[in-house]
Amino acid sequence: MSDQPKPFAVDLKQLRSRPKDTSPAAIQSVDRAGEQHGFVARETTAKRGRPPSPRTGQVHAKVLPHIADEIAAEATRRGVTQGILIEEAWALYLAQKSGK
Amino acid sequence: MPVVVIASPKGGSGKSTSAVLLGTELAHAGAQVTMLDCDPNRSLSLWGERRALPPRMTLLVDVTESDIVKTIQKHDADGGIVIVDLEGVASRLVSRAISQADLVLTPMRATTLDATIGARTLALIAEEEEALGRPIRHAVVFTMTKGIESKQHRGIEASLGGQGVDIVQPSLMERAAFSALFEFGGDLHSMPAQGRMEEAIKNASAFAQAIYQRLTEAPQ
Numbered sequence: 144m145s146d147q148p149k150p151f152a153v154d155l156k157q158l159r160s161r162p163k164d165t166s167p168a169a170i171q172s173v174d175r176a177g178e179q180h181g182f183v184a185r186e187t188t189a190k191r192g193r194p195p196s197p198r199t200g201q202v203h204a205k206v207l208p209h210i211a212d213e214i215a216a217e218a219t220r221r222g223v224t225q226g227i228l229i230e231e232a233w234a235l236y237l238a239q240k241s242g243k
Numbered sequence: 244m245p246v247v248v249i250a251s252p253k254g255g256s257g258k259s260t261s262a263v264l265l266g267t268e269l270a271h272a273g274a275q276v277t278m279l280d281c282d283p284n285r286s287l288s289l290w291g292e293r294r295a296l297p298p299r300m301t302l303l304v305d306v307t308e309s310d311i312v313k314t315i316q317k318h319d320a321d322g323g324i325v326i327v328d329l330e331g332v333a334s335r336l337v338s339r340a341i342s343q344a345d346l347v348l349t350p351m352r353a354t355t356l357d358a359t360i361g362a363r364t365l366a367l368i369a370e371e372e373e374a375l376g377r378p379i380r381h382a383v384v385f386t387m388t389k390g391i392e393s394k395q396h397r398g399i400e401a402s403l404g405g406q407g408v409d410i411v412q413p414s415l416m417e418r419a420a421f422s423a424l425f426e427f428g429g430d431l432h433s434m435p436a437q438g439r440m441e442e443a444i445k446n447a448s449a450f451a452q453a454i455y456q457r458l459t460e461a462p463q
Binding site: 176 | 244245246269273274312313315322324333335336339343363366367373374375448451458460
């Protein structure tokens with residue numbers, strides 16, 4: 144004789160569940176109730192401020208002073224970095240080179 | 244389908260072990276079970292990575308404060324039992340999970356420290372019941388108990404019982420097989436024998452039946 148316990152079987156039809164309120168108002172009231180007992184938000188929130196730029200490459204270009212002034216003025220006017228102007232100039236150069 | 248939330252702000256109280264034992268035994272008994280691992284220590288994930296999950300079990304990991312309600316809601320409707328394993332801290336994730344529970348189970352070692360910290364969950368449940376305007380069924384299960392109950396254990400049990408707290412019988416005893424679940428993965432029925440295996444299976448099965456019984460009773 145095995146001493147193995149008689150396995151029980153789950154009858155899914157017998158299981159009881161009640162509808163739960165998932166409205167933002169209900170969750171807010173639950174959050175407030177939790178805070179009273181020290182159950183507070185502990186997950187780190189997203190870092191504040193500007194996300195890091197993907198532009199990590201660097202060129203070492205020296206240009207004539209008036210060209211430098213014009214690039215700086217155009218970047219300021221458009222509200223972009225000087226790197227973006229160089230990227231656009233490079234794209235134009237490649238397009239020109241390929242004859243498109 | 245019912246949602247069982249395993250909650251205690253006390254670390255090391257046996258939450259993940261209780262979750263795995265309950266989930267695997269209910270699945271063994273024929274239920275579809277979805278386990279949600281909301282613990283940054285990823286205890287359930289470690290268990291799940293050891294070997295293939297037992298039949299009828301699904302494990303979802305990295306459930307966070309912002310998606311816990313939606314995740315429970317989604318799986319509440321898919322015809323299985325949802326078991327939520329939480330981190331052993333007092334956090335908003337815990338309070339939100341409790342709001343979606345059909346049963347909150349608080350595992351507790353039979354020590355004054357566990358009982359004192361575990362009682363915070365019971366206080367939170369009472370507060371949430373008021374906030375939501377509905378009762379939330381809860382129960383305590385003693386974990387890592389010995390064959391002979393200590394005086395402290397009897398005292399804590401009597402104190403909780405006197406306050407009307409539902410105490411799950413049987414308690415989960417300290418068993419080599421229970422802790423070995425995290426070494427071998429799977430369930431007690433497929434694991435290499437550890438210690439007194441038959442007694443461990445009997446204990447886990449009776450515990451799961453006690454919880455199943457509560458899940459079949461009409462909501463309060």
